[in-house]
Amino acid sequence: MSKRRVFAGDKLKSLRAEHGLRQAELAEKLGISVSYLSQIEHDDRPLTPALLEMLSRNFPLDWNVDEGDAATRRFAALREAAADPLFPNPLSPEQLARISEQQPALADQFIALHQAYLHAGQRLQIVDEALSNDTAGGSRLPWEEVRDWFHNSGNYVDILDRAAEALGDKLRGAQLTPDVTALEQHIRSALSISLIYSQHAGLRDFDPQMGHLVIDQSQPAESRRFQLAHQLAATALRSEISQVVEGAKLRAAASRQLLSVGLANYAAGAILMPYRRFREEARAVRHDIDRLCQAFNVSFEQACHRLSTLQRPNARGVPFFFCRVDMAGNITKRHSATRLQFARFGGACPLWIVHEAVAIPDRILVQLAETPDGVRYVSMAKGLVKPSGSYDRAPRRYAVALGCEIDHAREFIYADGLDLTGRNATKIGISCRLCPRPDCDQRAFPPSDREIIVDPDRRSVVPYRIG
Incomplete structure (x- = not known):
């Protein structure tokens, strides 16, 4: 098979100009001479x-x-x-290129085998979930099935994201994002839906027969705006949502209904934070969440969640993990575009900074963490309190966390000031039942796949050793 020759001189020159690099600076980054780089930029060499x-x-x-x-x-x-950290000695790019070009079938089988290895790890988490919750046979409840569908989709739905982006761009005018007035006018005029704000038991109540929408006025402004965008998406993008639900092949009717709601929420985020503009602004401010909130008039959680969905082919954002944790430590939202995988619910590692953030609202905490496979992550977590609007309804308290692998640390403002060498990295795991670390003083349960050794004459913080 002949080698594929890649000429990209114009693209390389544009990249250098965008980052304000001289030829000598880019050549140093790439480990080549200036003359070699000049030849590449003039398409004299591939x-x-x-x-x-x-x-x-x-x-x-x-x-x-x-x-x-x-x-x-x-x-x-x-x-x-x-x-993958499973392999202690990674192959060089030249070796990988030779394998890919000369042995494509072998390369495909190796890739498939690695995917099977990853899926086996996910199955272990499902078994762990079943053991922890007495779920017979590891069967999934509807909300779990929908959660896993989003995870397996990479938390990005192309047909819906692009349609929502087009709608958001149509409504936003000269601003980065549609304002409340634009959303209200479109709902009333284009969709023929009557709208009122009222003190209400729920957040949003829509009567499809009468075309009447009631939104709880006691919500924060960002939440009221999101509820408007949700109803706009659910109505204007009904055909796109139905197409995705039909192709999802979920088993239960409740799962399909939950997926419809989840997709409307996804589209609402894409309307308020249109993909291209949000990605560009996020990069410009190095993913500073507070600045994104100001630019797009969204909440802290909404901005974090949207960052975790920026996985459009050929225009990907930083691969982030995102989760929301309640006061009891339950993970109520989760997605990871990184190698980090969460406990499927509850039982998350207590050493992770997000648990401390729950108890300290409105303060951003940062952490350098290392998982058992040796991969290091920069995590940002913030505790949030969402008011209820009434004394007799307790406010909701939780924390959100956002993070990336240290390879992307320079794009993540929260990594500034951290020592990324790993010497002071916090050793975290997925959950105690899946964590192989033998020396963790915070361990609540032994690993599911290891024996324990008990010595009646010796006692440390954990009353057993891992076999």
């Missing part, structure tokens, strides 16, 4: 696999591979699989 790897590593958000090219997709998937 990019080698090693240089493609260096560009992807140094500019992960700018140097997007052509995801429509099968050979490039294979190389990218092989690189990701071979970079």
Whole structure:
């Protein structure tokens, strides 16, 4: 098979101009000479696999591979699989390129085997969930089935995201995002829905027969605006939502209904924070959540959640993990575009900073954490209190967490000031039942796949040792 020659001189020059780099500075980053870089920029020489790897590593958000090219997709998937911490000695870009080009069938089988390994780990989490909650056979409840559908979809739904972005751009005018007036006018005039704000037992109440919408006025302004966007999405994008639900092949009727609600929420976020503009602004402010909240008039949680959905092919954002944790430590929302996987619900590692954040509202905490596979993450967590609007209804208290692998730390403002070498990284796990660490003083349960050793004559913080 002949090697695929990649010429990208104009793209490389644009990349250098965008980052304000001289040829000498970019050449140093890529480990090549200035003359070699000049030849590449003039399309006199192609990019080698090693240089493609260096560009992807140094500019992960700018140097997007052509995801429509099968050979490039294979190389990218092989690189990701071979970079798993399971393998102590990663292969070089040249070795990966040779395998991908000369042995494509072997490369595909290796990629499939690695995917099966990852899925086996996910199955172990499902079994752990069943054991922890007495769920016979590991069967999933409707909300769990929907949660897993979003996870398996990468938390990105292309047809819905693009339709919502187009609608949001239509309504926003000269602003970054549609304001309340624009949403209200479209709901009333274009969708023929009457709208009132009133003290109400629920957050939103819609009568489809009468075309009447009631929104609880006691909610914070960002929440009221989100409820408007939800109803707008559920009505204006009904056909797109139905198409996705029909293709999801969920088992229970309740699951399909929950997915419809979840998709309307997803589209509401995409209307208020249109993909391209939100991604550009997020990069410009280095993913400073407070500044994104001001720019798009959204809540802290809404901005964090939207950042976790920026996975559009050829325009991906930083791969973040995102979750919401309540006062009891239950994970009520979760998604990870990173290698970090959460406990399926509850039982999350107590050493993770998000648990401390729940008890300290309106204060941002940061943490450098390391999982048992050796991967390090920068985490940001903030405790939030959502008022109820009434003395006899307790406010909701929870924390949200957002984080990325340290490879993307320079894009994440919350990594500033942290020592990223890992010397002071907090050793966290997924959950005690899945964590192999033998020396954790915070362990609540032994690992599901290990024996325990009990010595009646010796006692440490944990009353057993891991076999």
